Amino acid sequence: xxxxxxxxxDIExxxxxxxxxxxxxxxxxxxxxxxxxxxxxxxxxxxxxAINPSFRDFMAANEARRMGNVMKRALVTALQVLRDSRVEHxxxxxxxxxxxxxxxxxxxxxxxxxNGEQTLSPTHFMQSTHNTxxxxxxxxxxxxxxxxxxxxxxxxxxxxxxxxxxxxxIGKIESALVGGHDEMVDxxxxxxxxxxxxxxxxxxxxxxxxxxxxxxxRMSSGQLCELAGIxxxxxxxxxxxxxxxxxxxxxxxxxxxxISAVMTGVNGNPWHDHYYQAVTNELFADxxxxxxxxxxxxxxxxxxxxxxxxxxxxxxxxxxxxxYDAGTPRTCDTLRTILILNQMNGSENSLVLxxxx
Amino acid sequence: xxxxxxxxxxxxxxxxGVGKAETLASLKASKTGIGPMKYLxxxxxxxxxxxxxxxxxxxxxxxxxxxxxxxxxxxxxGRIALREALDEARLTGDQLRRAAFISATTVxxxxxxxxxxxxxxxxDALHAAIATQGCGSSTERIxxxxxxxxxxxxxxxACSSATNAIVTGANMLRCGLTDIVVVGGSECLSMFHLxxxxxLMILDSQQCRPFDxxxxxxxxxEGAAYLVxxxxxxxxxxxxxxxxxxxxxxxxxxxxxxxxxxxxxxxAYLAMQEALHEAGLMPGDIQYINAHGTGTPNNxxxxxxxxxxxxxxxxxxxxxxxSFTGHTTSASGSIEAIFCILAMQHQFxxxxxxxxxxxxxxxxxxxxxxTEHVCEASAKNIDAPAKVIRHILxxxxxxxxxxxxxxxxxxxx
Numbered sequence: 109x110x111x112x113x114x115x116x117x118d119i120e121x122x123x124x125x126x127x128x129x130x131x132x133x134x135x136x137x138x139x140x141x142x143x144x145x146x147x148x149x150x151x152x153x154x155x156x157x158a159i160n161p162s163f164r165d166f167m168a169a170n171e172a173r174r175m176g177n178v179m180k181r182a183l184v185t186a187l188q189v190l191r192d193s194r195v196e197h198x199x200x201x202x203x204x205x206x207x208x209x210x211x212x213x214x215x216x217x218x219x220x221x222x223n224g225e226q227t228l229s230p231t232h233f234m235q236s237t238h239n240t241x242x243x244x245x246x247x248x249x250x251x252x253x254x255x256x257x258x259x260x261x262x263x264x265x266x267x268x269x270x271x272x273x274x275x276x277x278i279g280k281i282e283s284a285l286v287g288g289h290d291e292m293v294d295x296x297x298x299x300x301x302x303x304x305x306x307x308x309x310x311x312x313x314x315x316x317x318x319x320x321x322x323x324x325x326r327m328s329s330g331q332l333c334e335l336a337g338i339x340x341x342x343x344x345x346x347x348x349x350x351x352x353x354x355x356x357x358x359x360x361x362x363x364x365x366x367i368s369a370v371m372t373g374v375n376g377n378p379w380h381d382h383y384y385q386a387v388t389n390e391l392f393a394d395x396x397x398x399x400x401x402x403x404x405x406x407x408x409x410x411x412x413x414x415x416x417x418x419x420x421x422x423x424x425x426x427x428x429x430x431x432y433d434a435g436t437p438r439t440c441d442t443l444r445t446i447l448i449l450n451q452m453n454g455s456e457n458s459l460v461l462x463x464x465x
Numbered sequence: 466x467x468x469x470x471x472x473x474x475x476x477x478x479x480x481x482g483v484g485k486a487e488t489l490a491s492l493k494a495s496k497t498g499i500g501p502m503k504y505l506x507x508x509x510x511x512x513x514x515x516x517x518x519x520x521x522x523x524x525x526x527x528x529x530x531x532x533x534x535x536x537x538x539x540x541x542x543g544r545i546a547l548r549e550a551l552d553e554a555r556l557t558g559d560q561l562r563r564a565a566f567i568s569a570t571t572v573x574x575x576x577x578x579x580x581x582x583x584x585x586x587x588x589d590a591l592h593a594a595i596a597t598q599g600c601g602s603s604t605e606r607i608x609x610x611x612x613x614x615x616x617x618x619x620x621x622x623a624c625s626s627a628t629n630a631i632v633t634g635a636n637m638l639r640c641g642l643t644d645i646v647v648v649g650g651s652e653c654l655s656m657f658h659l660x661x662x663x664x665l666m667i668l669d670s671q672q673c674r675p676f677d678x679x680x681x682x683x684x685x686x687e688g689a690a691y692l693v694x695x696x697x698x699x700x701x702x703x704x705x706x707x708x709x710x711x712x713x714x715x716x717x718x719x720x721x722x723x724x725x726x727x728x729x730x731x732x733a734y735l736a737m738q739e740a741l742h743e744a745g746l747m748p749g750d751i752q753y754i755n756a757h758g759t760g761t762p763n764n765x766x767x768x769x770x771x772x773x774x775x776x777x778x779x780x781x782x783x784x785x786x787x788s789f790t791g792h793t794t795s796a797s798g799s800i801e802a803i804f805c806i807l808a809m810q811h812q813f814x815x816x817x818x819x820x821x822x823x824x825x826x827x828x829x830x831x832x833x834x835x836t837e838h839v840c841e842a843s844a845k846n847i848d849a850p851a852k853v854i855r856h857i858l859x860x861x862x863x864x865x866x867x868x869x870x871x872x873x874x875x876x877x878x
Binding site: 201206207208216217218220221224225226228229230233234235236237238239240242243244246247249250251252253254255256257258259260261263264267271274275277278280295296299300302303304305340341342343408453455456 | 507508509571575578579582583585586588589590593594596597599600601602604605613614615616617618619620621622623629632633636637639640642656657658660661663664665716717718719720721722723724731732735863864865866867
């Protein structure tokens, strides 16, 4: 059946709100669960693989065998989100991934070099493009709508979220499945460690990411929160960043004083954390500070965990103690809004504003 | 009525030339850039490829950068194309602060990585940095010498990547996030994807023959192309002269198979329909289709069906310019968009080279008058268009069924 997308105008643009209806994760915490809020798992190892759920509950064994870990996890989080939100075919699917199906890519590359470009099998190549994940979601759910993939290092998920937000703002779509997905293999971890991205002394573990969420312009009974704004900006100037934050808040009808908590991607890597510290000290000195990577680990699309965790906090109406920064007062008396900061290279910034419904 | 989006700059490098002037000359002379492998090092050197006719060292010289082993060919080609696009749009320094840069790639820096792969185990930080250059870092490095864009983004949907970068950029303009976007893609040949496509057995050992009954696969190519897109307000404010309009775009998913297109071309059909709908056009308004036309048995059959589903018995002239450049994968969408712009500016139909025999129920592409087979349909399709070219449809389809189409229109159309 054709589901040709025609701009939908039945929702008043002036009354346009975007909701996060459901969000699920598979990570180094318990999969498909919010048990990390009360019983977080902590690790000492520098590289921790995700805890897989029972894939058999979601797909046949022969289907599972054909897919790598990152694809299976993406599919399971997506299927659970489709169930939770009761959306069968979202109007759009936006996927963010830093490295795509890394395991397949590494296997094909290794076989190609080892065998001198001979006797190669196509299987790993077929699953090596970055959009393999996003298209697998469409193939599995038979969804013909808009489908795209962003692969821009640590901004990959944020760009996917921005795309959904933009197309909702201009009335092209009503619902979107947005995800961030990355896996890790030992050999590639060693390379990333050499460049100081992960594995640094005192740093959170490198983890694996599978986060899916449903964005919807329609209000339903169980939505987690409102996506009140998102801005991506390339600048290393604090002044410019400040005016971007103010512009975004203004558009959402808010000021800095209305922010209940700021959530950052601080990960214990001093080379990386000082960018966040400069911003939070300068712009949000009096706002309670939250972090999430000490629970979920670092990886290119780890910022998806920030949005996922903040959305669930807003649904719950409180912040679990495990998210608070050590130096911040552990209180968000009236949890109304959370601003999530993500950055890379000290210049590419993402600001995501979530508001309680 | 939606605000029009104008193209105000375009830059290109491919097997048929560096820059728009060389590209136009090759297209008009029907001169292919596909030939024996010269710059890529692979044991499959018998496979014809569409290489950019410059070594990395020559490109570095053109760009006036010091010899740098970290720079991937994707970055070098990208900078050459970006420079031309920004120059034409007169976008410099401060003005870049208003513009978003959205670049597409899939291979990224794989060409560098595969060179040093054997030493990775014991490599130093520099070589680890080379090995971990992902898609995003290619975008950052391409942009680096030109200044600071307001935002950077990398789209990666395999062979439709550049078209989807154009789609994302257009949505940004429509949404009012910014009033200038620079969009397109860059992709160099790599051993990795040459071998990958080879294992899929979809590479032709001869020059590719899109839409021919005896077609036997694609030839891989490489290149880069970028477009500057602006809102009407920005065009007026900066007093720049637009080349054409991006009047419509569509993105749909075939949702059929990771590396094959559905027999009825559902994704392609939906993408073309959406692009036409957004442009407010009927199929009869299109004077030329630049097909995805890879030359694989599967694509050309599926795309023929999809085109016929949209256009019925009145299919406008169609050609696949991959017969000139090879399949430039992630860059093909923006490279072919620029071919369309040239066709519109200079009012000619790029030919579909190497076509001799019609497929069963396939479309009959634009061929030269000299071709032996001149049937009634192709007699109409000689390279001088019968009608003024006002609107062009350009297709790009990727692995996983990530299918996208663009409609480019004359400014006054």
